[in-house]
Amino acid sequence: MRTALITGSGRREGLGFETAWQLAAEGFHVILSARTVDQVEPLAGELAQEGFDASALELDLLDRASAAEAARQVEERFGRLDVLINNADVMMPSPTVADKDLDELMFEFQTNVVGTWSVTQHMLPLLVAGGSRPDRERVQRRRGVLGPRLRAGQLPWLRDGRVRPAAESARGVVWAATLPDGGPTGLFFRDGKQLPW
Template sequence: MKKDEEMRTALITGAGRREGLGFEIARQLGAEGFHVILSARRLEQVEPLAAELVAQGVKASALKVDLLDHASLAAAAQQVEAQFGTLDVLVNNAAMMVGSPNVADKDMDELLLEFQTNVVGTWSVTQQFLPLIVAGGNGRIVNVSSGSGAFWDPDYGLVNYPGFEMERFGAPISAYALTKTAVNGLTIKMAKELKSDNILVNAVCPGVTATRPGSEEWGARPVADGAKGVVWAATLPDDGPTGLFFRDGKQLPW
């Protein structure tokens, strides 16, 4: 990372919920000494969360980042450049899942929104902040993905699905899972293209985490546990892996 460890910066998208994965990733990276930039579509979502971390002694700030608004992304990148000059870590955490997962009755506008947010949005925010990451000299990009988007994940993968407790509900493969298949492919693409810039790019599945009330009842684990694997990938040494897929620091099959 940077020679001046005190100036390490990390931007986390989708960090607008106190109970969410993004906030916990920010908290853990802040504990590692990063200045964490919590971002969400609305600034009022992240300002109190950033203030909460600051009160805990973490260097933190809030930023408006709307993955579907190119002007918002450009303005956000300009703001980070003006304040910090470079960016060390980008965690692409923002994603959405809406509506029915069934082929027969899936609303196509909802499907388009999911792909625009989860796939195009991930690409767009990376594109806007890439010059700052390159300028940092040895950046890290972590794409928060899902084993449900892999073909051969033994627990959640497309071929093995359903392979966990929710199978009793008869849930079909979701459109969200297919967006994560695309994110996994995008991760490989980014890793290959950015290797010469000393940027490590990996996908991380946080597992099923308890970000919603009642989710613990069907086996969701604490958010802090899911966040650890993301933080691990965000703080890899310079000779660490790139273009791979992990959960809890262990490589997963694509």
């Protein structure tokens, strides 16, 4: 069974959980992770009740020891990782660049760049063990999008002036995560379509 680790999947209404749900429906064992395991254990349990393979993992992007321990646990339990989705991020709004609090900016940078980098470094050997080539790991970094995970009623996520549910956004993430070997790499995509660079 293929395994996928999704960071920042501790909110039921978030894109990370919706992505985990869709990957589980594709036959993956999904590893939901968040700063505390208490955030993801109930969600992994919910997926298991739906008949999916899921587990919970504590992973704090701001703590390198946490990333190392998470990698150790994934290796111990699965021996490899097929997909890493770096979903966790933070963005604190400010009206203008001039008004941006620099402490907030540093927190965002540490989380979104350094934390994501650390997790990727720790998981890379497991991705290689899962069959990924070092020049083409199945690693995704997507800009943080908070939207709902609802299959019926749709709470909105606003993008490009229109309402977009998390289920719709997650489809593009799942598409990229399930590309076959030899598929496109090193490019930017949205909804399976290449974006100009």
